[in-house]
Amino acid sequence: MKRLPVLWLLLWVCALYSAGIYLFVGGFLLVRLEVNRTSTCGDVLQPGEEPADFCRVQPRFRRAVLLIVDALKIDFTWFDPHNAAPRPYENKLPVLEETVSSRPAHSRLYPFRADPPTTTMQRIKGFTTGSLPTFVDVGNNFASSAILEDNLIHQFGQVGKRVVFMGDDTWENLFPKKFHRSLPFPSFNVKDLHTVDNGILQHLYTTMVSDDWDILVAHFLGVDHCGHRFGPDHPAMADKLTQMNGVIRSVMDRLQNDTLLVVMGDHGMTDTGDHGGESQKETDAAIFLYSPSPLFPAAPSEVGGRSEPDVVPQTDLVPTLALLLGVPIPYSSVGQVLLPVFPPHGQTKGAVGGLSQLEALWINAKQVNRFLETYSGMAKDIPPESLSRLKADFSRLSSEYLATVRRGRPPSPQLAASLQAYLTSVRDTCRATWARFNPLKMAAGLAILAFACLTCFVLSELSFELIREDGTGLRAPVAAALMTGGCVAAGQLSARGYVEVAWCLAAAALSSELLFLWRARRSGIAGAEKIGPTSGWLTPRRLLAPPVLVPLLRCASLLSDSYVIAEGRAVTFLVLSLALYIPIRLNWDGLLLPPSHDSLKAAGILPPPALSPSTVRKESGTLLACLGLLVGSLYLSLSFHACREEQGSCQPSPFLSPLSRLQDSRLKNLHYVLSVFALALWTYLLRRCLRHYGNLNSASGAVFAARWVLLLLSVCLALYWAVSATPEDSFRNLAELIAMAQLALPRAAFCLLGLGLALIWLDPLTVYAKTKVQASARGPSVPPRYRASTAISPQAELHHLIPQIYQRMRRSLDDDGELSAGSEADGRPAVEAYGLGTVYSAPLVLFCGLLGMGLLLLHPEGMALSFLLLLLQMGAVLHIHASSTTLSGLHGAGSGCFNVPWTPVVLWSLAATQFFHATGHLPTFPSIQWGAAFVGFPEGHTGTVLPASLVTLNTFASHILFSVGCPLLLFWPLVCEVRGGRPGTACSEEGEDAVMEMRLRENPQQFSSALLQLSTRYLFVLGAQVFASVCAAAILRRHLMVWKVFAPKLMFEASGFLVSSASLLIGVTLVLRVDVAVGRWFKRLIPDASR
Amino acid sequence: MWDHEIRAMASTHAIIAASVFMATVVPAALVRGFSVYGTHLPWLYAVSGAVAAVSVAAFWLLGISPPTKKHTLGYKEFPKSRCQAFSKGSQDKLIYKLSRLFRSCVYFFLSCLFFHAVVVLYGAPLIESALETFSLAVLLTSLTTLRCLCVLGPNVQAWIRVFSRHGAMSVWDTCLQITVACTLVGAWVGAFPIPLDWDRPWQVWPVSCSLGATIGFLTGLVAAPAWIHYHRKQLTYKCK
Ligand SMILES: [Zn+2]
């Protein structure tokens, strides 16, 4: 068998796809250039034109306290005295409402609208720099790096204000060494509701009464973590909000007259307590401003419409705070001052060092205009027409303003309004343009992906020829890739002085694809002459055939936002349609029912039946039963779906919430029992399957893994679920033990998993060879003849063995050149090999089983049921495939033609997507199950690699399982081979004996090509989906839903593809590894037996 | 060589299509507020009833006989129809007819349940709109199963046999293949607009599916005689 060529070809194809994805994503995801210039006190921002030191002026407030309550949704802050039965999150912050109504000149409460992405780090960036962090930054939530842009903290430091920080340690990463004093607490563990808050409370009041600070920032995380853990509608949220109420009250009591208090949330939360997206529930936080000295010149009722905003955008905090505290507005802020805190023109006399509304607006507008000029000089992404319009606006406004100031006239009220309008339009322009694409890179990525799909298809069609040839034909494409890549790099280096890797990659990938396709076309034409007309696969008739139509529909569905939103159900619908097509098609071909003699013989249409009627009946029965199983698991899998925010009347599956969230103990127990039952069934089914084919007899590593590791792992899992479901306060004495178990059990499970997988890898053979006594008694000169019989020896029966017999071992050995020819037959079997017939599939099944358990560990407990369905569905698809292969007699000719048709491959790949949804995942960022990162690491992580990979494993669990198990599609028809039903076929002279997977070993070349074909077909179906979602993102990049639906879908589809292709490579490599081991086993057996 | 049969088929189909049309138009003229979207279920039952009645009558008049087995010789002239049972004299035959009729009714009902189950498995809500789902199942049954009953009799084996490449034994079998496939594909395609966010009245469950099924059925009615007409040279039936 040619192993390396298969692997190299697959690696090459995966690399092509990855290059395409990399290029497209590089061009598609938004980039905003950071302006790393800072405002200084000497900047000409004063109302007049004369230069003056901005920072000399006595500011309105000397000190400020910023209380950031993470995820303080606006709903939490309303207070409705008439609400008799408030929900846990309602009416828990009465202090805000009390203050606002009793002291209107001192306080105000506004909705505070964050810009998406509503993740904490982006928000902190947003309300300290005043800019709009882009979509790309979402990924940085794990590795927050220092903010390089100008920001408030930096400005405070510049004027010598002492900033004291306490709370969420994200700040420490964003502003390293910027604080006068800082007390960071770990923020990563969302299950921990109290560490950060209690840490802050220990120091907050003592710090406030001391005089060692000017700016005090305290970031509370309890509310957010409570949302993530329990959701807003939970008693724990009431406790947390009540605690926050107390904190705000005590802070207000300790404030001095020169101090400003800001209480704010960085973002809101959805009804499930998550955030990250752009729904209004996530973006609308609250902001509460208070000062013991009068802060608002007018009461809200007096001011009326104009300057009293309904909603405060989050960017507006930066200029407001800067001007109130007397520091320059950070350079790249695009915010607008909050007008109500500034007195109207002419009333500034009494206030200390205050700016009037107009002055504040003027400073603000000048700063924004300066930023706009700098930015447009650096990057060309703001459309020139809107830029020139904004510039004209500003010059008109500035001349008008300066004229007003010079003449000392009271300004017209329109001036303030038009300044406000100017600022708003700048912000809107920026918001619109920071959706900037690189169309050239996108086009290159699209082209590479399209050609990669084509290459994959050609590869799957030509796999036989490619393997038959000596080389793989890969050398030239790779050489071409290296050459063109190098050339482009050199050209760039000489022309521009630096190398852009993306373009080198693009050139390399495209050239190697085109060279390969050109060569394939040439050899394809040569091959076509031999085989006959193979072209014309694009005829309408073939396009309408369900195995083509279903993936086409699936790809088309990725172009519609409604279908992406309803993806889980749509895919299930398609899977069901394709599954029902199989028996209908078989029946259409007259293969499903045993042929009735009278009609067919008379007509003479069919050749003499290849299978006996009873076999046909049995196989049809199996097929229909498995179809029933498949349909059942499809239907049940629908009940494990989560809900997108766009799906209005959707209830997320009750199995999705972890057991610790359930409050009803009876329900909890029921869920636990169900999960454990599913787990036990999973283990039992795997063992049962392995035992059935006699793979549990030898003493190899894989068998050890199957016997013990599998069992121990499931026990570990069940115990871990039990421990993590126990309510924290019910067993106070055992708290330490529980904490230890929560740490130790999953880690033990990880170790077991690693051990099991390593054992399978190192010693994958599950064959037990029993040498008969006669064999050893024979003289050494007589060459042995091996024969295995279907008869079950008593011993074997004791061990529940089903012996697999392999008669032509010697011939195969001759093929391998291991044994010299010239043997004689003595007609007696010398070696019985148990489990030889499933030597390839057994390790793979075991590998999948173990891996599935490991992945299950990262999911909520209830998902065990879904994983069980996944296993059942896998088995059902495999059996349907095997039965339909048998019924249609594809393996009948003994030609060694192991082609896997498209239908099961498509079914397999769609099932991966189906179970992505059925394990509670969705292609949206807020739905990522971050909890997976804390399985076994309840204290959080120090690095970012481990949590990221745990979350990836959790998210793409079904992709991984289906991809690793993909080679099973090749093996299963052989495993389920019908014995003795094939009279007159060439390949099994001794008709009763099962050869099963050894058939593959007899035809090493077909084995390689079939494996290659299967993998490339799978990759083609997956790649086509990636291509479709890439097309969707490219075509619909200005669509309303692009950031909500298509871009996340693209990211998930692309990362799913990368994970799948890596897993597929693992699966194929495992098969090849087994093949090596089988070769060695045969080698070893010969000297053994001939002794 | 089947010109006569094709002509008969075309005219039968014209009558059935007309009945669908009438079932839509006549109640709309007679009953206030009757419309396909607005009062979908009455429309659906009207169409089902009309198609069922016209099909049964037409196939009885045409005398399309289900292929009966040799050992049931003698009953094959007019095997399935309501009135027929009474017009024939013999007690034996009457009982036979009655049992056939009874079995046909049972099959009709079972087929409704079967379609209901399949539609639910395809993703229709299980409990909320069970009536709508079942109505769709009734429509599908009267468009497909009833035809099978008329042409083949209550014989599931024969139904399964007909839907294979060499299973058709007469022009009517081929016609059955085409209409049934068109109807089911129409209903299947009808499910596609449901998830779209267009908020049209015909996107409501099960309007698009039943419309799809009806349109598919009408297409099948037109396509079957045409197809058979153009392929009459290739068609060979083994034993009639
Ligand atoms: Zn947050």
Ligand SMILES: [Zn+2]
């Ligand atoms: Zn959060």
